[in-house]
Amino acid sequence: MATAAPVNDQPCPVARSVDLIGDRWSLLIVRDAFDGMRRFSDFQRSLGVARNILSDRLKKLVDAGVLETEAAAEGSAYQAYVLTPRGQSLFPVVLALRQWGESNLFKPGEAHSLLLDKATGQPVPPLRVLDAQGHELRPAQTWVRKLDAGDEA
Template identity: 55%
Template sequence: MARQKSFADSPCPVGRAVDIVGDRWALLIVRDAFDGVRRFGDFLASLGAARNILSDRLKMLVEAGVLESVPASDGSAYQEYVLTKKGEGLFPVIVMLRQWAEANLFPAGEKRAVLIDRKSGRAVKKQTLRHDDGRPLNAANTAIKRPDAP
């Protein structure tokens, strides 16, 4: 299968991000890494992806600096995949994607996985984006200034 056009040199931050995490498997790998999955076999069991696809995505996420491959924490010969600081920076993306899905893809009353606070055990409240002055941040009150714009 031919590789899609790269946006690695695009002036658009969204384009550059999609190059790395715009694939369904990449985002699900990152989600699982936040949930504590670290080993290839555990990602495989959780995701149900083909071995070659999982291997390719893990390699790409390591090359992009989202994950790091490290010796297994139990001293075995296995490698583990851990989120880097760059990878941990994707947490708000995962939370917002989760919230969007909760609001738009689940009928009322349907059971679903819930993000909880580890300390209290309570569900995390809906997060909102805000300007630095506290106003809600949304598409209607923002615009893109392109690098070649005056």
């Protein structure tokens, strides 16, 4: 898959990612797209965001290849916004934020949404980072290697 032009020239992948999807509205648009929303009016109703801000974030996500537009329906003047494969690959990011929030931001018994596996009806199991042998990988077991242009990972 071809990569879109970087949103900034920082050499840190976290900084580039946050620059694109790290603001509240962009990330919530992606969340809503995973929940099946496709139309501008549906995003606006769900988020309660001003039209100009929503329009700006949708354009940014389309330009970055996270969303694409298609006709909403035969003969309709409306556009639908759908996740691209690049956008679909954000699922673990949204899941990680969801699960972190469930574990850390709600009191016991407090109402919140729950993500379920369609096949089993069970809650999606906690996301885990695994090493090449399938063992859980902890932050202290990792390090960052800076790559120069042309270096292989």
